[in-house]
Amino acid sequence: DGGITQSPKYLFRKEGQNVTLSCEQNLNHDAMYWYRQDPGQGLRLIYYSQIVNDFQKGDIAEGYSVSREKKESFPLTVTSAQKNPTAFYLCASRYRQTGSLVGEAFFGQGTRLTVV
Amino acid sequence: GENVEQHPSTLSVQEGDSAVIKCTYSDSASNYFPWYKQELGKRPQLIIDIRSNVGEKKDQRIAVTLNKTAKHFSLHITETQPEDSAVYFCAAGSSGGGADGLTFGKGTHLIIQP
Numbered sequence: 001d002g003g004i005t006q007s008p009k010y011l012f013r014k015e016g017q018n019v020t021l022s023c024e025q026n027l028n029h030d031a032m033y034w035y036r037q038d039p040g041q042g043l044r045l046i047y048y049s050q051i052v053n054d055f056q057k058g059d060i061a062e063g064y065s066v067s068r069e070k071k072e073s074f075p076l077t078v079t080s081a082q083k084n085p086t087a088f089y090l091c092a093s094r095y096r097q098t099g100s101l102v103g104e105a106f107f108g109q110g111t112r113l114t115v116v
Numbered sequence: 117g118e119n120v121e122q123h124p125s126t127l128s129v130q131e132g133d134s135a136v137i138k139c140t141y142s143d144s145a146s147n148y149f150p151w152y153k154q155e156l157g158k159r160p161q162l163i164i165d166i167r168s169n170v171g172e173k174k175d176q177r178i179a180v181t182l183n184k185t186a187k188h189f190s191l192h193i194t195e196t197q198p199e200d201s202a203v204y205f206c207a208a209g210s211s212g213g214g215a216d217g218l219t220f221g222k223g224t225h226l227i228i229q230p
Contacts, residue, residue, distance in 0.1 A: 033217045040125070042205060042222035043160070058217065059117070090159065092217075104150055105218055107159040 003027040006091050006108035012116050013078065013085065021076045021111045023091035030096035032074035033105065036060060037088040046089075049074055050096065078113060086115050118143040120208050122221025130229050135196055137224045139206035140188045146208040149182060149189045150218070154203045163204075164191070193226075201228045 004025040013019045023032065031050045035043040045058030049068040063082025068074055074093075078085045091108040119142040129135045141149075150165035166173045166180045166189065173180050177196075182189040193200055203225050209218040 031217075035220075040222060042122075043220040045217050045219070048217045104162040104165060107161070109159045110157075 004091060004093055004106050004108045006089075006111050008111060009109065011111055011113045013113060014116060016080045018077055018079050019113065021078070021089055021091075021113070023074045023076065023108055024072055025074075025093045025106075025108075026072060027093055027095070027106060028071070029093035029106070030071070031094045032068070033092045033094075034058075034064070034066065034074070034076045035090045035092065037090055037110075043090065046076065085113055088112050118146055118208055118219040120206060120219050120221045122206050122224060124224060125222065126225045126227070128227040128229055129196055131196055131198060133196055135191075135193045135200070135226055137191045137204055137206070137226070138188060139190070139208075139221050140186075141208040141219075142187065143208065144184075144187065146210055148209050148218075149180070150207050150209075151178075151180060151191050152205045152207065152220075154205065154223075156202075160205060196226075196228050198228050198230065201226060 007022045033048045034046040037043050044060050046064050047058055047066040049055035052071050055066050055068050065077045089111045092105040094105045095103045122139045147168035151163050152160035153163045154160040164175050164178050164180050166182050177194045179192040203223045205223050206221045207218040
């Protein structure tokens, strides 16, 4: 089913807590991305990684952190510094060939994070 | 960076009629333009894409057109069916090195009226 898995599907966070969202892919894709989706806002890029041990900030990186220790995994941590974390989070990956990004982005099924 | 504008935000059409969704982009370096369909609570899935070396691409009832000069591209769905109801996102990006991902439009909620 697309080869990219996010967990958990639903996550509840208390005020002041850090939480980590998991994203794993078995598509052998080099590039991985995290997007945040809010109603009426489309998908906004949080962080992306084009290779292991390297990642870059997207448009709305404040209050988030990531790591890329393995090609298959790109976890996202939502820190207490993120003031409005309630949203739907989508992870995606794309194939990279000889320095170029080609082809479609495959998405995970998403994690819905709610602050309680 | 890239900026993608998508219109309309909501589109209601009668079953069997055609639907057109339009997007504009700002970065002339963008050369890859996918369209995604997202059903409620599910992941976006690619329905069609086009690269800047072609002006039109068709896949059954779905077609995409690209005008590089004007920096706009459109999704056309003919003979709409109830299962076409969903949110559709356009995106623009690069298939060249150094790409920082896809920039998405804000989405169009397509409603097919029976």
